[in-house]
Amino acid sequence: MAAPPASYEKELAAARKAASLAARLCQGVQKSLLQSDVQSKADRSPVTVADYGSQALVSLVLKTELSSESFSLVAEEDSGDLRKDGSQETLRRITNLVNDTLSSDGTYNLSLSEEDVLVAIDSGKSEGGPHGRHWVLDPIDGTKGFLRGDQYAIALGLLDEGKVVLGVLACPNLPLAPVGHSETESLATKVGCLFSARIGAGTYMQSLDGSPPSKVHVSNIENPADASFFESFEAAHSLHDLSSSIATKLGVQAPPVRIDSQAKYGTLARGDGAIYLRFPHKGYREKIWDHAAGCIVVTEAGGIATDAAGNALDFSKGRYLDLDTGIIVTNAKLMPLLLNAVQSSLEEKVQSASPL
Numbered sequence: 001m002a003a004p005p006a007s008y009e010k011e012l013a014a015a016r017k018a019a020s021l022a023a024r025l026c027q028g029v030q031k032s033l034l035q036s037d038v039q040s041k042a043d044r045s046p047v048t049v050a051d052y053g054s055q056a057l058v059s060l061v062l063k064t065e066l067s068s069e070s071f072s073l074v075a076e077e078d079s080g081d082l083r084k085d086g087s088q089e090t091l092r093r094i095t096n097l098v099n100d101t102l103s104s105d106g107t108y109n110l111s112l113s114e115e116d117v118l119v120a121i122d123s124g125k126s127e128g129g130p131h132g133r134h135w136v137l138d139p140i141d142g143t144k145g146f147l148r149g150d151q152y153a154i155a156l157g158l159l160d161e162g163k164v165v166l167g168v169l170a171c172p173n174l175p176l177a178p179v180g181h182s183e184t185e186s187l188a189t190k191v192g193c194l195f196s197a198r199i200g201a202g203t204y205m206q207s208l209d210g211s212p213p214s215k216v217h218v219s220n221i222e223n224p225a226d227a228s229f230f231e232s233f234e235a236a237h238s239l240h241d242l243s244s245s246i247a248t249k250l251g252v253q254a255p256p257v258r259i260d261s262q263a264k265y266g267t268l269a270r271g272d273g274a275i276y277l278r279f280p281h282k283g284y285r286e287k288i289w290d291h292a293a294g295c296i297v298v299t300e301a302g303g304i305a306t307d308a309a310g311n312a313l314d315f316s317k318g319r320y321l322d323l324d325t326g327i328i329v330t331n332a333k334l335m336p337l338l339l340n341a342v343q344s345s346l347e348e349k350v351q352s353a354s355p356l
């Protein structure tokens, strides 16, 4: 007899715990961010002690909670820069952050050395791929938002045979109340959301301080005139002009809601807006950790995520996502209209760029 299908319940509980602890570490750092905590990577993008600390902590919690299983992690950061001369102080600070967060939780009797932290960070070097299980982690997604004091997310997913089977998004600065509605934004509202999704079991949201989870669903808007859309805060991450041309074609009335990170997938999953548009500049290659958790959070809530040609996102190809032009997300009713608008705006863009 065939084995029953995996339920991934134990893995989801471990992922929630890991992402919640990492969120606690990041919140502490964001409150007291020192200039010396921020470095530039070789690609000139920022990285902070919190990105490294979050990656070490998630890797450690997953390994400890799921100790009997083989462990593969595809994650954004590595220890290369931390092993260079002049990084000792930064490494010491990261190690203290990880140990302080572990002891504040109280369930682990662990104290890590600096070398343990480097090793935990480097356990994220897996290449992923179509076979077996691989955890996929962005320890801070939206580092620029994190530095501004805005939105960011700890994004953790699990691939099994190339498919995302669970995902959690911890969004420490995201209000529990809907965003993008000016009436609710003026109210002092509680922040800190944890989204979690398991294949076939739906998407749930709870507060990061531990309220019971409640099931969420994407917006059921059918008329694009009533829809609002999310896009990157950073114009360098997504072509705002292209989104605006698509929105105009669709008849969307509301201005774009710009927020950082995969928090956009979370807000869409709970129906705050109806559309997410992402069109990186030419030459940018999307990584799996920037979309795996967000993708299952939104699809288990009834949404659809595709590339600009309407193909499902394929997480089985290694560390990068191979895709056509961009990523679009909406509900099943709006997707055909959205795809038409995207394709016609992309054609216009090509025509306006080619010499007559």
Ligand SMILES: Nc1ncnc2c1ncn2[C@@H]1O[C@H](COP(=O)(O)O)[C@@H](O)[C@H]1OP(=O)(O)O
Pocket (backbone or CB within 6 Å): 045, 076, 138, 140, 141, 142, 143, 144, 145, 231, 232, 233, 234, 236, 237, 238, 259, 260, 261, 262, 280, 281, 284, 290
């Ligand atoms: N030039 C770029 N174009 C598109 N995305 C980028 C670029 N540089 C970094 N990113 C990544 O885009 C995501 C943030 O997107 P958003 O614009 O939706 O906030 C992050 O994963 C960020 O990485 P990181 O995880 O290092 O912050």
Ligand SMILES: [Mg+2]
Pocket (backbone or CB within 6 Å): 045, 046, 047, 076, 143
């Ligand atoms: Mg980064």
Ligand SMILES: [Mg+2]
Pocket (backbone or CB within 6 Å): 138, 140, 141, 142, 289, 290
């Ligand atoms: Mg990212």
Ligand SMILES: [Mg+2]
Pocket (backbone or CB within 6 Å): 051, 076, 138, 139, 140, 141, 142, 143
């Ligand atoms: Mg990141």
